[in-house]
Each structure stands twice: as C-alpha cells, then as structure tokens.
Amino acid sequence: MTVVPMATTDIKEEPPVSLWRDAWFRLRRNRLAVFGLGVVVLLAFTALFGPYLTPFDFLSQNLDARNMPPSLTHLFGTDDLGRDVFSRVIFGTRTAFLVAIVVTAIAVVIGVTLGALAGFFGGWLDRVVMWLTDMTMSIPNLLLVVVINASLKSPISSWMESRYLATLNPFYRETIWVDFLLVFGSMALISWPPYARLVRAQVLSIRSRPYITAAQALGLTNRIILMRYVVPNALGPLIVAVSAGLGTAMVLESAFSFLGVGVNPPTPSWGNMISDGLRVWQHYPHLLAAPAAVLGLASVAFSFLGDGLNDALNPRGAK
Amino acid sequence: MTKTNTSERLLDVKGLTIEIETRNGPATIVDGIDLHVNKGETLGVVGESGCGKSLTMLSLMRLLPNKIRVTKGTAHFAGRDLQTMSNSELRKVRGGEVGFVFQDPMTSLNPVMRIGQQLAEPLIYHRGMNKAQARKRAGELLKLVGIPGAEDRLDAYPHELSGGMRQRVMIAIGLACNPQLLIADEPTTALDVTIQAQIVDLVKELRDRLGMSIVWITHDLALIAGLVDRVAVLYAGTVVEDAPVDDLFARPAHPYTQGLLASIPKLSDERASRLSSIGGTPPEPGRRPKGCPFAPRCPLAEAICHDKVPVLESLVSAGAHRVACFVAQRKLEAA
Ligand SMILES: Nc1ncnc2c1ncn2[C@@H]1O[C@H](COP(=O)(O)OP(=O)(O)O)[C@@H](O)[C@H]1O
Ligand code: SF4
Ligand SMILES: [Mg+2]
Numbered sequence: 001m002t003v004v005p006m007a008t009t010d011i012k013e014e015p016p017v018s019l020w021r022d023a024w025f026r027l028r029r030n031r032l033a034v035f036g037l038g039v040v041v042l043l044a045f046t047a048l049f050g051p052y053l054t055p056f057d058f059l060s061q062n063l064d065a066r067n068m069p070p071s072l073t074h075l076f077g078t079d080d081l082g083r084d085v086f087s088r089v090i091f092g093t094r095t096a097f098l099v100a101i102v103v104t105a106i107a108v109v110i111g112v113t114l115g116a117l118a119g120f121f122g123g124w125l126d127r128v129v130m131w132l133t134d135m136t137m138s139i140p141n142l143l144l145v146v147v148i149n150a151s152l153k154s155p156i157s158s159w160m161e162s163r164y165l166a167t168l169n170p171f172y173r174e175t176i177w178v179d180f181l182l183v184f185g186s187m188a189l190i191s192w193p194p195y196a197r198l199v200r201a202q203v204l205s206i207r208s209r210p211y212i213t214a215a216q217a218l219g220l221t222n223r224i225i226l227m228r229y230v231v232p233n234a235l236g237p238l239i240v241a242v243s244a245g246l247g248t249a250m251v252l253e254s255a256f257s258f259l260g261v262g263v264n265p266p267t268p269s270w271g272n273m274i275s276d277g278l279r280v281w282q283h284y285p286h287l288l289a290a291p292a293a294v295l296g297l298a299s300v301a302f303s304f305l306g307d308g309l310n311d312a313l314n315p316r317g318a319k
Numbered sequence: 320m321t322k323t324n325t326s327e328r329l330l331d332v333k334g335l336t337i338e339i340e341t342r343n344g345p346a347t348i349v350d351g352i353d354l355h356v357n358k359g360e361t362l363g364v365v366g367e368s369g370c371g372k373s374l375t376m377l378s379l380m381r382l383l384p385n386k387i388r389v390t391k392g393t394a395h396f397a398g399r400d401l402q403t404m405s406n407s408e409l410r411k412v413r414g415g416e417v418g419f420v421f422q423d424p425m426t427s428l429n430p431v432m433r434i435g436q437q438l439a440e441p442l443i444y445h446r447g448m449n450k451a452q453a454r455k456r457a458g459e460l461l462k463l464v465g466i467p468g469a470e471d472r473l474d475a476y477p478h479e480l481s482g483g484m485r486q487r488v489m490i491a492i493g494l495a496c497n498p499q500l501l502i503a504d505e506p507t508t509a510l511d512v513t514i515q516a517q518i519v520d521l522v523k524e525l526r527d528r529l530g531m532s533i534v535w536i537t538h539d540l541a542l543i544a545g546l547v548d549r550v551a552v553l554y555a556g557t558v559v560e561d562a563p564v565d566d567l568f569a570r571p572a573h574p575y576t577q578g579l580l581a582s583i584p585k586l587s588d589e590r591a592s593r594l595s596s597i598g599g600t601p602p603e604p605g606r607r608p609k610g611c612p613f614a615p616r617c618p619l620a621e622a623i624c625h626d627k628v629p630v631l632e633s634l635v636s637a638g639a640h641r642v643a644c645f646v647a648q649r650k651l652e653a654a
Contacts, residue, residue: 208384210426216382217421218441218492219413228440232431314431 026312033308039301046090047097054087069286076290079276085290088268092291095269096298099184100249106188108242111195118196119203129200133193142259145186149261153182183263187252191245198241202234209233236313243306247299254295270295328395329500329532330356330379335392337374337383337556339604346605349375349556350612351392353631356500361526361533363543363564365579366553367601372536373422376502380413397499415445418493418531420503424485424510428477434461434488435473438495445496460491465521483514487521494525501526502534507542519546540579544568549639552576555601555612558631562640572640572647574617611644619646 027033061081070077076085118129157175164172206212207230215225250270256262257271258278270291277288337349349371356362366372378389379401394401396412404412413419421427429437438460439453448456454473461469464487477485486506493501503522507515523546526533535543540550550567552560552575560573571577578597599616608614614624623645631643634651642648 210421210423211429213377213382214419214421214427214489214492215429215440217380217413217419218444219410219415220440220444221410224440224444228432229429233429 023309023312027308030308030311032304033312036301036304036306036308039297040305043093043298043301044097047094050090050093054090055084057087069284077284077286079273079284079287085273085287088273089270089290089294092268092270092273093294095263095267096250096253096295099187099253099263099269100246102184103187103191103249103252104242104245106184107191107245108195108238110188111192111197112199112238114192115196115199115201116203119200119207126200129196133196136190137193139190141190142255144190145256146259146261148186148189149182153179156182179263183253183256183261187249187256191249191252195238195241195245198237199234202237203230206230206233236310239313240306240310243309244303247302250295250302251299327357328355329358329360329397330354330534331393331395332375332379333393335375335378335394336390337371337378338388338390340386340388341605343605345390347556347607348387348604349378350607352553352556352558353561354551354558356532356534358499359530359532360549361535361547363540363547363550364534364536364553365540365543365550366538368538370553370601371556372553373504376419376504376534376536379502380417380419381409411445414441414498415496416498416500418496418498418501420486420489420493420501420506422505422508424482424489424506425477427489428485430477433474433476434480438473438488438492441492441495456495457491460495461488463494463525464488464491466491482510483517486510486514486518490518490522490525494529494531497529498531500532500534502536504536505538506535508537508539515542519543522546552579555607556604557612557643559613559644560640560642561631562642566640570640572634572642572651573613573644574619574647575613613644621646 027037061083076089079085079088114129114132118126156178160172160175160178163169212225212229215229220229253262253269254271254274257269258275260275262271263269273291274288274295277284277291281288332352332354335349335352335354336347338345338347352371352375354362354364354375364372364375374383374387377383379394379396381401383389389402396417399408399412401409401412428434435454435457438457439448439450442448442453442456443450446453458470458473461472466472466484466487472480472484477488480488486509489506490503493503501522506522507518510518519542522533522535533547535547537543543550544564547564550560550562550564551558552567552573554575560567560571560576562572567576568580571580575597582597597616602608602612602615608625610626611617611620611624611629614620617624627645629643629645629648631641632648633639633641634648642651
C-alpha cells in the first residue's frame with residue numbers, strides 16, 4: 001500500500017489535550033459553580049487551618065459569659081458553657097470534612113467497584129450486586145445506624161477497656177477512634193448503593209454506545225477503550241454524585257448527632273451543635289442558627305459545584 | 320475487474336450464518352451469506368433495513384453484540400481466517416487493514432475526546448507513531464477528507480462539527496492507517512441529501528487516490544450507482560442477486576431487485592427505505608418461510624418457491640451475474 005503524498009503543513013505545538021483543562025475553562029464560566037467552588041475552598045481551608053487561627057479554644061469555657069449573643073469578641077456568640085461558638089463552628093468544619101471525605105471515599109470505592117463489575121460482567125454477579133444494593137437501600141438508614149451503634153459501640157468500648165486493664169497496651173487506651181470508626185463505617189454502609197447503581201447504569205449504557213464499537217473496530221485494546229472511552233464518559237455523573245454526596249454526608253452526620261449516634265461531644269461537630277441548639281433555640285436562636293447556616297451553605301455549595309462540574313466535564317451540554 | 324479468480328479475493332465470505340438467542344430458542348438473522356470483494360473493487364451491498372447488513376459486517380471483525388453469534392460459514396481476509404485468528408492478530412486487522420465507517424456520525428465519535436486525538440489513536444496504536452507525528456498525520460488526514468481549516472479542527476470536539484463534517488472525520492479515522500479495505504455501513508443515511516452526494520464523491524475520489532477496496536452498505540441503490548463496481552442484493556439475510564452494477568441496472572434478474580429498481584425515483588424523492596412497489600414486509604428472524612424467503616411477497620412465486628430454497632447461481636449467459644431465484648434462472652437458461 002503506497003503512502004499518500006500529502007502537503008506537509010505547519011501544525012501548532014501540541015496543545016494540552018486535557019479534558020480537565022477544558023473542563024476548568026467551562027467551569028469558570030458558570031457562576032453558581034464558581035460560587036460553590038469558592039465556598040468549598042474556603043471551608044476546606046477552614047477545616048485545615050481554622051483550628052490554629054481561632055480566637056478561642058473550642059473547649060475553653062467562660063462561665064461568666066454564657067449564652068452571649070453575637071458580638072465583636074464572639075462573632076457567633078457563646079454557648080451555655082460560655083464557649084466561643086465561632087471557634088466551635090470552625091472546628092466543626094474539620095469534623096464535617098473528615099466525616100464527609102472518609103465516608104464518601106469508602107462509599108465510592110465500594111459502590112464504584114461493585115457497580116462497574118456488575119455492569120461489565122452482568123450475569124449472576126450483576127444479580128448479586130443488585131440484590132445487595134436493593135437490600136441495603138430498603139433498610140431504613142437511621143434505624144440501621146442506630147442498631148449498629150447501639151449494639152456494637154458499648155461492647156467494643158468495654159472490651160477495649162478490659163484489654164487495656166489486662167495488658168496496659170496503649171493501643172487499647174483510646175476509645176475515641178472506635179467511635180469514629182463506627183460512625184464512619186455505618187454511614188459508609190448506607191451510602192454506597194447510589195454510587196453502585198449509578199456506575200452500573202453508566203457502564204451498561206456506555207458499553208453499548210456506537211463509539212465503543214467504533215473504537216473496537218479500530219483495533220484499540222480493552223484497556224485503552226476502558227480508560228479513554230468508557231471512564232471519561234462515565235466520570236461526569238460520578239463527580240456530580242460525589243460532590244453532592246460530600247454535602248449529603250455532612251447532613252447525615254448532623255442527623256446522626258441529633259439522634260445521639262454521631263460524633264460525640266466534646267469534639268465539636270455541626271451536628272451536635274445543632275442538636276444542642278435545638279433544645280434552646282427559642283431563647284438563644286444563635287446557637288442553632290450559626291451551625292445550621294454553615295451546614296446549609298456547605299450542602300448547597302457542594303451541590304452547585306457538582307452540577308457545574310457535570311456541565312463542564314460534558315462538552316456537549318455545557319454552554 | 321469482476322473476475323471471480325479466488326486468488327484476487329481480498330474478502331471472501333462463504334455460507335455465513337448468524338443466529339440470535341431468543342426466549343424461544345435460536346433465530347436465524349443471516350442465512351448463509353456469500354460475499355466477496357476483489358482487490359481494488361468497490362462492492363455495494365443493498366437491502367432493506369433489518370436484513371442483516373450491519374451484523375454481517377460486524378461479524379467479520381468479531382464485534383457482534385451479546386447473544387448474537389456466527390454459527391456457520393467462513394470469512395477470510397487476504398487469505399487469513401478471520402474467525403480463528405488470535406485476538407491480537409485480529410486487532411491488527413481491525414483499523415490497521417480494514418477501516419470502518421459507521422452509520423451515525425453523531426454517536427460514533429467519542430464525545431469527550433478531541434477529534435485530533437481520536438484520529439491519532441489508531442496511528443499511535445497501529446503505526447507506532449509518537450504523539451507529534453500522529454498529530455501531524457491527523458491534520459493531513461482532515462485535509463485529505465476536505466475539512467476546511469483542517470489543522471484548527473484538530474482540537475474541536477465532535478459536537479462542534481456538523482453531521483457531514485463528522486462523517487468526514489469518521490472516514491478520515493477509517494482511512495488513517497491506509498487500510499486495504501474500507502467498510503462503510505450506510506455512511507450517508509443519517510445525512511441531508513445534498514451532503515450524501517458529497518460524501519459519495521469524496522469516497523470515490525479517495526478510492527481513486529488510495530486504491531483501497533470498499534464495501535459500501537446502503538438501502539439506496541441509486542445513491543451508489545456511480546460509485547460501485549458490483550452490487551450484492553440482500554434480502555432477509557441472504558444474497559439474492561450479485562452482479563456487476565451495469566448488468567444489474569440493465570437486466571435485474573431477481574423479482575426483489577426489480578422491485579428495488581422500480582421504486583428508485585420514489586426513494587430519492589422521499590428518502591424512504593420502504594419499498595413502495597413491493598407489498599408486505601420482510602420476514603422477522605425466527606419466522607422465515609420454508610422455501611424462498613421472498614416467496615410471501617413475490618409476484619412470480621410458484622409452488623416450488625414455497626417448498627425449496629433457491630441457491631445463488633451463475634447464469635450461464637453471464638458468469639459474473641448470479642441470482643437466487645427459480646423463475647429467473649429458468650428464464651435465463653431458456654433465453
Ligand atoms: N443488538 C441486537 N439485538 C437484537 N437484535 C438485533 C440486534 N442488532 C440487530 N438485530 C436484529 O438483527 C436484524 C439485522 O440487523 P442489522 O444487521 O442491523 O440490519 P441492517 O443493518 O441490514 O439494517 C434485525 O432484524 C435486527 O432487529
Ligand atoms: S424463487 Fe420464486 S418466490 Fe423466490 S424470488 Fe424467485 S420467483 Fe419469487
Ligand atoms: Mg444497519
């Protein structure tokens with residue numbers, strides 16, 4: 001076969017052939033997404049560095065200044081123990097991010113793995129995964145979490161205590177991480193099914209699209225097809241789900257705290273602050289308003305960012 | 320050009336049968352197709368939609384969807400058995416030696432990949448080019464298929480191009496590695512009439528320049544009359560007539576072909592794929608008649624047609640003109 005003679009042409013330097021850079025340009029043109037991103041970045045910064053910058057220690061009590069309304073010294077006022085609410089909200093940001101990131105990460109790993117396997121291989125594997133998903137979703141979430149916590153928390157803690165007394169091994173001394181593990185674990189356990197469903201549906205639908213057949217007809221390997229054709233096309237919806245899921249996990253943590261199965265006081269979390277604030281909101285509304293407003297803001301910001309990312313990652317739809 | 324010397328055959332398909340698994344057991348979709356393409360030849364494959372054209376072509380590259388399988392027959396490309404070759408050898412044939420152009424340019428390109436990169440992919444994979452070489456070649460290919468401002472278009476996403484431009488991109492991708500055979504599966508069906516003619520002209524020009532063989536699948540015989548050397552007419556998963564294009568237009572032998580030709584003016588008016596001059600519809604897979612598959616719709620059907628299946632045979636008068644019809648064969652023997 002002869003090579004076709006063709007005019008040599010000047011071709012520009014190879015541009016950054018990156019989906020991400022393009023997405024970034026498109027994202028910047030979306031105001032809501034930029035707002036969401038801004039808030040998320042601010043919150044993330046607060047979570048990382050906030051606790052070092054707060055005017056007061058989140059634990060330090062000032063019994064002479066209890067339940068103070070917002071003022072210049074105490075931006076969000078003080079609570080019933082005279083602790084600075086602003087500092088506690090800031091520390092709560094760290095808790096919120098910790099919970100959201102860990103829970104979402106576990107849920108995404110479980111969900112994406114199961115969903116992709118189910119979608120790709122189908123058959124009995126698909127049926128088993130779908131059954132698991134339906135089972136998990138049909139159990140009332142809060143009930144499951146309360147049951148897990150109630151049945152596991154105290155036995156594990158007391159077992160650790162007895163181990164510590166018997167061995168004096170420092171590993172058993174601190175029981176706070178059991179707390180976290182149970183909160184994170186049970187939240188992840190109820191959070192993975194939507195990711196599994198989403199990814200399964202994505203893989204199923206992308207697998208039968210003509211451009212996949214076209215890529216196969218080009219002789220490309222399954223690995224390349226998976227990495228460059230299937231995954232990038234499945235990514236948009238997953239990123240939206242993850243972004244919204246981070247916000248949801250924060251809200252979920254609050255719901256758990258409200259039920260007394262969340263992160264335990266005195267570690268400040270927006271959830272336990274809201275639940276404390278709810279008891280006295282008629283007298284000291286700022287104790288409810290401050291953490292609730294920040295939680296609402298975070299949740300909205302994550303969801304705006306998710307929608308923006310979806311549009312940005314999908315070059316067809318975005319304006 | 321239309322000699323049937325086996326050694327010249329680039330693609331040779333014999334008795335290919337494709338079945339689909341259904342709840343009521345396997346149903347035959349393609350029933351013993353015989354097709355061949357000689358080196359440098361352009362074959363038109365014509366038939367109503369649903370008659371198995373696309374599945375036949377996909378089966379050659381072992382790309383059939385789930386539950387659809389080849390159950391009988393052989394397929395050779397350049398003397399090599401496509402059905403038994405290893406997967407890695409097959410991947411070299413796909414894209415490297417046989418290029419594909421699909422029906423719908425809107426959905427056959429990866430929506431999240433720039434077209435320059437989609438063009439570069441096979442060049443990097445089959446020709447071992449580096450990114451810069453592949454990009455340069457991609458620009459040349461876009462120019463080759465007549466895309467204005469070719470180099471600037473390398474960074475466009477598919478949705479930024481019109482349907483006709485996208486189909487040109489598909490053709491460029493199909494031709495990227497200088498394949499010996501280009502299989503175009505209804506490449507113009509999704510396009511406007513004026514664009515259709517442009518694409519046909521483009522492929523004709525490219526063929527004359529590059530010298531590859533082509534299988535052009537269509538339900539519109541008139542569209543490809545000036546492009547193809549030979550035509551195979553498909554009906555319900557079998558080849559019912561196979562003839563040099565001029566012969567076919569001058570002396571259509573099969574009643575179905577005659578019906579196709581009679582309906583051409585109407586077809587180009589309405590761009591319809593239904594045959595207005597032939598009543599009824601093709602049999603569904605799994606409900607094929609016992610004898611000639613066309614018998615239920617055939618104006619010339621006789622008793623034998625409902626009982627026995629006619630085979631594709633050369634007419635004595637014209638070796639290259641083959642037809643699968645009892646009546647046509649008898650008539651031409653007599654003449
Ligand atoms: N993925 C599929 N699943 C089930 N049936 C299919 C599938 N693809 C094609 N078919 C059936 O196979 C027959 C032939 O299809 P196809 O080769 O696409 O026809 P053509 O390309 O000639 O229009 C049709 O009856 C169609 O319904
Ligand atoms: S064999 Fe009989 S039924 Fe079939 S096309 Fe010929 S005449 Fe018609
Ligand atoms: Mg088709």
